Amino acid sequence: MKNLIYYFSGTGNSFVIARQISEHLQNCSLLSIAKELKNSEKIKISKDIERIGIVFPVYAWGMPLILHRFIDAIEFDGNPYIFAVMNYGGFGAGTLLQLTKKLKNKGRQLSAGFGIKMPGNYLPLYGAKPIETQNKLFEQSKKQIDEIVKIINSKSVHKIEKNFFIVNFLFTDIIYNAGIKKISQAAKEFWTNEKCVNCQLCIKICPVNNIEIKDGKIIWRDRCEQCMACIQWCPSEAIELGKKTIGRKRYRHPNLKAADFLM
Numbered sequence: 327m328k329n330l331i332y333y334f335s336g337t338g339n340s341f342v343i344a345r346q347i348s349e350h351l352q353n354c355s356l357l358s359i360a361k362e363l364k365n366s367e368k369i370k371i372s373k374d375i376e377r378i379g380i381v382f383p384v385y386a387w388g389m390p391l392i393l394h395r396f397i398d399a400i401e402f403d404g405n406p407y408i409f410a411v412m413n414y415g416g417f418g419a420g421t422l423l424q425l426t427k428k429l430k431n432k433g434r435q436l437s438a439g440f441g442i443k444m445p446g447n448y449l450p451l452y453g454a455k456p457i458e459t460q461n462k463l464f465e466q467s468k469k470q471i472d473e474i475v476k477i478i479n480s481k482s483v484h485k486i487e488k489n490f491f492i493v494n495f496l497f498t499d500i501i502y503n504a505g506i507k508k509i510s511q512a513a514k515e516f517w518t519n520e521k522c523v524n525c526q527l528c529i530k531i532c533p534v535n536n537i538e539i540k541d542g543k544i545i546w547r548d549r550c551e552q553c554m555a556c557i558q559w560c561p562s563e564a565i566e567l568g569k570k571t572i573g574r575k576r577y578r579h580p581n582l583k584a585a586d587f588l589m
């Protein structure tokens with residue numbers, strides 16, 4: 327029997343969490359959701375899959391749009407144990423309830439759902455936290471992962487992390503639903519400054535092929551997930567989103583290299 331962990335990640339937090347969990351599971355493959363969706367319209371889960379993990383960042387107190395497309399694309403053959411790990415800079419509100427509902431519509435159960443606080447990466451609102459704060463969060467996350475691994479190794483049914491009803495309702499049902507579709511449109515506000523050396527890493531790192539060159543200029547199209555990979559990984563800090571990101575300290579997980587992310 328095999329285990330699969332699917333992850334989506336812009337700045338590496340989800341990738342590192344997924345990798346740490348996979349190291350504790352036997353016969354486990356780590357798969358990028360973005361790559362899987364690029365390669366095929368349908369994600370077939372065969373009968374010999376024992377566990378499926380889904381690891382992802384919280385966006386606007388809900389699921390990234392790509393995660394909706396991923397769940398829609400899954401075709402289950404068997405009935406694997408499914409767990410999810412969301413991670414966030416603040417809190418996740420009703421994000422895992424959204425995922426629970428989405429899986430239920432496919433006749434599947436989310437058996438365990440966890441939330442891990444990691445350094446926030448939403449550059450339009452804030453810059454990278456100091457290294458000591460980041461390290462504290464990484465230490466805490468490792469301890470949490472040790473507990474998570476015990477639960478998923480034994481395939482236990484465990485509570486799904488959520489906030490109080492009113493918080494879930496306000497942030498996930500109201501704010502998320504009102505704002506999530508605007509995420510891809512906001513990509514029009516990305517621009518490159520004079521520091522751009524045309525290395526094109528942004529084009530190679532974008533998980534949804536949303537960046538290209540037109541008339542010698544880097545441009546963003548309308549498929550953006552706002553994962554922040556382009557702006558946070560740019561080695562020249564030559565990308566900005568509107569005016570608010572100017573001068574803000576960039577964040578990406580310190581244990582990773584851009585090469586881990588190339589599409």
Ligand SMILES: Cc1cc2nc3c(=O)[nH]c(=O)nc-3n(C[C@H](O)[C@H](O)[C@H](O)COP(=O)(O)O)c2cc1C
Pocket residue numbers: 334335336337338339340341382383384385386387388413414415416417418444445446447448551552553554
């Ligand atoms: C578009 C966007 C929206 C976000 N929304 C939230 C949010 O609603 N709540 C929260 O706590 N963190 C939010 N974050 C922070 C991320 O969830 C967090 O930094 C996560 O660990 C990033 O994971 P990654 O490094 O795998 O991309 C947001 C980040 C982005 C890019």
